[in-house]
Amino acid sequence: MDLRTLRYFSAVVREGHFGRAAVSLGIAQPPLTRQIQKLERQLGVVLLHRGQKKFEVTEAGLLLYERARRLLDSAEQAEADVRRLGTGETGRLVIGFVRSTPFTILPGIVVRFRAAFPDVELELREMRNPDQVKCLENGIIDVGLLRPPVSSRALQMVTLIREPFLALVPADHPLAPRRTTTIRQLAAEPFVMYSRAGSPLIHARVMEMCRRAGFEPRIAQYADQIHTVASFVGAGVGVALSPSTVTSFRMPGLRCLAVADKPAPLPVVAVWRTGNSSVLLRNFTRIAREAASAWQPQELPG
Structure with missing residues (x-):
């Protein structure tokens, strides 16, 4: 039968x-x-x-x-x-993301993906870069949204957005009325610096920018997270160089200035295991690229 x-x-x-x-x-x-x-x-x-x-x-x-x-x-x-x-209409995707992406492209990706594939379950996990790389290699997460470099040969990636750097100064600082500044003009100021342990990539980039401008930054305070750096600058602890994500927080007492030196922007990439032929993954990365192409940094306040 x-x-x-x-x-x-x-x-x-x-x-x-x-x-x-x-x-x-x-x-x-x-x-x-x-x-x-x-x-x-x-x-x-x-x-x-x-x-x-x-x-x-x-x-x-x-x-x-x-x-x-x-x-x-x-x-x-x-x-x-x-x-x-x-066809990728159902299933489950586990996505790792660094803590800055909810203020840039992650919401747009999620909204677009859910509209296109409402029956696919998205599990979102906030993770640091090194943890995402390990979890991708071990198959614990399917795709990661993080900042390069990614040194693993087991992974491949595509760049989604490039965040420009901004100069952060207190609202009562002499540079605050301006819309732009150079990095050299910050040389004499105390810096609120991203820590090497908590934000190694941003720390390295800021140190490199300062050295190229001809000075070693005088560090008044270390911090790990973008909103913490912004709040310390707004409180008058010092100045900072930060990715443009900072404009999402609208911190009181803070001014964000464009950097005339135009340092190389900070990429955010989508990363997945080489050889992963999942239709779900292909659909997600396609929509992530579409959302990223529509993303624009927020205009500087004031």
């Missing part, structure tokens, strides 16, 4: 007529009749009491019809689910 035979039997009971059932199935009536007779022989029971012009379904036939419909419905649902999984 296979699904095809159950489908034939269900059609006969549903239509109440062998001829109509044969038409609905797209087969001739004699083969259909033989299949039902073969099914009765296999089961050792009478399923249909046949008359000259009509038949009656026996108690055994009604029980088989009820169970057959459940099986056929389940099989159809399983086929549909597998097809949808194959």
Whole structure:
């Protein structure tokens, strides 16, 4: 007894007529009749009491019809689910992200992806760069949104956005009325610096920018997170160089200035395991690129 035979039997009971059932199935009536007779022989029971012009379904036939419909419905649902999984319409993606991306591209990616694939579950995990790389290599997360460099040969990536650097000064600072400044003009100021341990990439970039401008920054305070750096600058602890994400916080007492030196912006990349051919992953990276192309840094206040 296979699904095809159950489908034939269900059609006969549903239509109440062998001829109509044969038409609905797209087969001739004699083969259909033989299949039902073969099914009765296999089961050792009478399923249909046949008359000259009509038949009656026996108690055994009604029980088989009820169970057959459940099986056929389940099989159809399983086929549909597998097809949808194959096209990336269902499934689950685990996404790692660094803490700055909720203020830049992550919300736009999530909104676009959920609109396109509402039945795909997105699990979001905030993680530092090194932790994302390990989890990607071990298959714990499917895709990461982080800042390069990514040195693992097991991973590949695509750049999504490039964040410009801004100069941060207190609102009562002599440079505050200006819209731009040079890095050299900050040389005599105390710096609120991203720590090497907490934000190694930004720390290294800021130190490099200062040295290229001809000075070693005098560090008044270390901090790990962008909003912490911004709050310290706003409180008058010092000045800072920071990715443009900082404009999302609208900190009181803070002024953000464009940097005339135009230092290289800070990329955010999408990273995944080399060889991962998942349709879900392809759909996500496509939408991530679309969302990134629509992203623009916030305009500087004032």
